[in-house]
Amino acid sequence: MPDFLPIAYFEGQFVPFADAKISIATHGLHYGTGAFGGLRGTINPQNPHQVLLFRLDRHCRRLSNSAKYLHYNLSADKIKTVIKDFVSKNKPSKPFYIRPFVYTSDLGIAPRLHNIEKNFFVYGLEMGDYLSPDGISCRISSWYRQEDRSLPLRGKISGAYITSALAKTEAVDSGFDEAILMNSQGKVCEATGMNIFIVRNNKLITPNVDQDILEGITRDSIVTIAKDLEIEVEEREIDKTELFIADEVFLCGTAAKITPVKRVENYHLPADKKITMKLKEKLTEITENRDPIYKDWITVIDV
Known part of the structure; x- marks a missing residue:
């Protein structure tokens, strides 16, 4: 089980990670009508009370553009604000990974993007090397x-x-x-x-x-x-x-x-x-x- 960060952003508010749950009938779960981003957080080697995020603006802009394919108007500025607040609230002390995700959140069975609710969440987990650095x-x-x-x-x-x-x-x-x-x-x-x-x-x-x-x-x-x-x-x-x-x-x-x-x-x-x-x-x-x-x-x- 990965070591998840304790706080998630879910349905417009920050909640304990364990409480951020969706229904088994969630539309995006059935049809893959979601889009995600991923960025790493690094603890500043010179200051353990600072987190460094790599190219945050670019990550937020790409996710905002991905959301457009789902007919979801989610601004890069909104994503950026949520991610910065997310990091501040979790206060990570080890290298970690942030996963923001946009999806069709209605409970329904018709594959579509019109007349359907969309939503956005963010969670994170501690992460070292994803693949062997030796090759x-x-x-x-x-x-x-x-x-x-x-x-x-x-x-x-x-x-x-x-x-x-x-x-x-x-x-x-x-x-x-x-x-x-x-x-x-x-x-x-x-x-x-x-x-x-x-x-x-x-x-x-x-x-x-x-x-x-x-x-x-x-x-x-x-x-x-x-x-x-x-x-x-x-x-x-x-x-x-x-x-x-x-x-x-x-x-x-x-x-x-x-x-x-x-x-x-x-x-x-x-x-x-x-x-x-x-x-x-x-x-x-x-x-x-x-x-x-x-x-x-x-x-x-x-x-």
């Missing part, structure tokens, strides 16, 4: 990423994650840590909850946003950081075979941070991961508010 193994999933013409993939729509769940379990059951999904055109897309980067000839390469990927906030941050470090970045289609001959491969996301990939299928990747580690060290420095160049990416909350 993981990946398989190519037999499941394909959905297409944007059938699902709004730029939003974190809850129903879309059935594919991630199928792919993750398939990977683990077959002896791997994680799965890499192809898109409908047979190009490398993303992992089950992370974006993917490869390195070839000292160039950082990642699928571009028209490849049915999630527009990841960590992904966007890494592209910016790499360019600032004068690492050449190319956003383009990636073929499956490039994974097997890449100099480096890593996954990234809010939960995963930057996770090196040691093996794809039965192809072992080089142990030297110079660019991956350089980016990982810089991202850690930024999230701990130790780099003044990126201070505007960090929201400081006194607890």
Whole structure:
């Protein structure tokens, strides 16, 4: 059982986490008509009474945009205010993860988005490493990423994650840590909850946003950081075979941070991961508010 933070935001107020419950007839539970965000909270290494949130504005804006797909007008400013109050009330003392969620909260059985109540909640849990920081193994999933013409993939729509769940379990059951999904055109897309980067000839390469990927906030941050470090970045289609001959491969996301990939299928990747580690060290420095160049990416909350 995860260690959940004691206070949740639910139905417009802050309540004990144990009291934040929905009915088994809740519409969003049946039809996947929800959307979520996720962001990490870090305890300031220089001040244990401060929590650091990474790119809070960007996370709130993405969730607000995801809510629009559900015909739910929820402003980024509202989400931001609730999250800051949530952190202040919980006063966390260990690294943690925040899960804000919007959903159709009516009790009904007709799949629709019109004339139906929507709602918004926030909870959190303590979180260390989501995947091994030393590196993981990946398989190519037999499941394909959905297409944007059938699902709004730029939003974190809850129903879309059935594919991630199928792919993750398939990977683990077959002896791997994680799965890499192809898109409908047979190009490398993303992992089950992370974006993917490869390195070839000292160039950082990642699928571009028209490849049915999630527009990841960590992904966007890494592209910016790499360019600032004068690492050449190319956003383009990636073929499956490039994974097997890449100099480096890593996954990234809010939960995963930057996770090196040691093996794809039965192809072992080089142990030297110079660019991956350089980016990982810089991202850690930024999230701990130790780099003044990126201070505007960090929201400081006194607890």
